[in-house]
Amino acid sequence: MLAGSGDPWSVPGNGPHQSGALRAGDVVDPIATPGIVSGMELRGGDSQSMDTSAVAVEPKLYRWEKNTEWPLAGAAVIFLAIYSVQVIAQPDKATDTVLEIFTGVVWALFLVDYLVRFKLATDRKRWFVRHLLDLAVVALPFLRPLRLLRLLVLFGALQKAVGWAVRGKVIIYTAFSVTLLIYVASLAILETERFEPDSKITTFGDAVWWSITTVTTVGYGDLSPVSGTGRAIAVLLMIGGISLVGVVTASLASWIIQRVAEEDAANRAATSAEIDALRADMQQRIDSLTDELRRLNGRAHLDQGPVSRPHPR
Numbered sequence: 001m002l003a004g005s006g007d008p009w010s011v012p013g014n015g016p017h018q019s020g021a022l023r024a025g026d027v028v029d030p031i032a033t034p035g036i037v038s039g040m041e042l043r044g045g046d047s048q049s050m051d052t053s054a055v056a057v058e059p060k061l062y063r064w065e066k067n068t069e070w071p072l073a074g075a076a077v078i079f080l081a082i083y084s085v086q087v088i089a090q091p092d093k094a095t096d097t098v099l100e101i102f103t104g105v106v107w108a109l110f111l112v113d114y115l116v117r118f119k120l121a122t123d124r125k126r127w128f129v130r131h132l133l134d135l136a137v138v139a140l141p142f143l144r145p146l147r148l149l150r151l152l153v154l155f156g157a158l159q160k161a162v163g164w165a166v167r168g169k170v171i172i173y174t175a176f177s178v179t180l181l182i183y184v185a186s187l188a189i190l191e192t193e194r195f196e197p198d199s200k201i202t203t204f205g206d207a208v209w210w211s212i213t214t215v216t217t218v219g220y221g222d223l224s225p226v227s228g229t230g231r232a233i234a235v236l237l238m239i240g241g242i243s244l245v246g247v248v249t250a251s252l253a254s255w256i257i258q259r260v261a262e263e264d265a266a267n268r269a270a271t272s273a274e275i276d277a278l279r280a281d282m283q284q285r286i287d288s289l290t291d292e293l294r295r296l297n298g299r300a301h302l303d304q305g306p307v308s309r310p311h312p313r
Helices: 044-057 059-089 093-120 124-130 132-142 144-165 170-193 205-216 228-304
Strands: none
Touching: 059 093, 059 170, 093 124, 093 132, 124 205, 170 205, 170 228, 205 228
8 A cells, every 4th residue: 555546455355344345434446456357457347336436435535546646656757767866876965955855845745645635535533544554655754764665655656557547458567567666676775785885786787687686586696685774675576576476377367267268158159059040940840841741631631532421221
């Protein structure tokens, strides 16, 4: 669950809503529920019904989240560009100060979004408890040592907005998520490890190579973080990679099951149609034979003529 995400990682049937009922304070994201993936496409009927449920439960909050998805995604892209310049280019102090000011302005947008969503929530106490991570990733990064947490909001905003744009395209969505995850992790590990003693991750190329080997759980061992923060980033990256592999595997399995079910339904329909056609043909033949027998019987009676009866004496 990330800022601006409306608890996108909740899956229907899990957690406090196993019965499927929605309560005040809940907002359902129709995109980020992996259990609804079907045949490389999300089932439109399910997502539409969840859209309707979300509007019915929290109409104002739902409209706000829908209207701010792309603006927040744009703000996240600006932040990513600024952060990339700070980490890769290492600008001088004056330029870095200007970039920090722009970062603060962009970050204020996420803070405003959090406050507005809190105000629009029907059950604010419940919404606050369910969005504690949102509060943490919005508030804590203002502390310099914890500013890497801003990347969580960045990833969440882009993932949600692009997820809506490519809804149903599991391959595109996964490729985008993997690329974004590797790039963000590379920036984070480079900033953390560049000036650490005994660290071998000192260039962006090293950081990208390390991120690729880590997200795929290969881990050649030629590069590894030496700081506690770097190792924490590694753990999160490995979890993210495993999760993405799980999503792809589940999507492919769902696609195969759907294709088999569709083929089975098509075969049943074809078999039923063939049986109906055969039955109609047999009935037509039976009717033809019946008519022919009647015609022959009638002709036989005509050929025999009237039957003579003996006269009484």
